[in-house]
Amino acid sequence: MDIKADHDADAEARFRLFWDRAPDRVAAELIGTEFCVDGVGGIIVETEAYAADDPASHSFGGETRRNAAMFGPPGHVYVYRSYGLHWCLNFVCQRGSAVLLRALEPLHGFDRMSERRGLTEPRLFCSGPGRLALALGIDASHNGLSLQDPRFTLVPPVAYVPVIVGARIGISKATDKAWRFGLAGSPYLSKRFEQG
Template sequence: MARTNGLIHKLYKKRVVPFVFARHHIEMNKEFFDRDAVVVAQAMIGMEFRFHNTGGIIVETEAYRPDDPASHSFNGPTLRNRVMFGPPGHLYVYRSYGIHWCANIVCTSGSAVLIRALEPQTGVELMKMRRGTDVLRNLCSGPGKLCQALAITGDVDGISVLEQPILLRSAQTDLEIVAGPRIGISKGMELPWRFGAKRSPHLSKPFRGSP
């Protein structure tokens, strides 16, 4: 176990690892994102994320590094992933399987954090309309769902998350966070780089083995 910047790295294979992250006010700036994606992914749990007039609390993230075979950056820069090799603190938006948009925030060069799920808070009625459901937990419980709910598309690929129309700010509460293997990938599945707010009903999927 290693501790970096107050965050706990637990790299047990295929295990759910609970820990408490004592959260204080965090200033949102380029330096916050110019760090290891595993560190940033943990720090983002509990933060408020808005796009225009819709959004909520981040309850699930995944980290991707350039030496990670599951990362889009693993084989170097391309036209599709060029934003991942640009400045930190910018959105990397891509379409998964040609269907669903997914929103990531760039960290150090070639690394990013995927926003997997939100707890809806702002603009809920608009998000219900966009998603075609009145069930709150179905609005943003997955990367494709939240992009549809917030109307995030490839048109905003590369924009800064430190400026309008995005609002990203820290919360003031202590959270118990769980960590486990990432999902929906076929490589790097042993790495516990998926993080979530324990017992949140808005996760894309429960963490296996989490009470």
């Protein structure tokens, strides 16, 4: 019996079980998780879920060159260019779905983030999907990478996390879905949640 092989197989199975689920569940559970890219990052405080059969999702209408990563393995990264200017970072969940990272509370690599963002105010480092990607050095080269890649680190929260829920923002379709999740009371959100 090979103990290391068993351990590796278990880790692989857990990874798959976590990511191969509905994006709204994963998006909610990611709040409070620490995420870093090459040691730079912090606590995830805001996410949005985009489902496979969701008119607001890039995957709606099937696989294209841009959204190919969303149809690849769960637990991989989907990076896209927004408005021709910004990069946005997603984690792929069950086939055709993903979670958009919208805001982080900076924790590691302040100098690096400040340099990349051209600002010194930590509140503005990662409060928005484009800002977050820039602060963490995310670009097209990361598209399709597995979250098991050594450049990424994910550390789940160790205590209860108060999560607030609201309608997704910045979209024009399927605005009725309450698929935006945030850390209650966090000053690092990209925008306040509506009452409710």
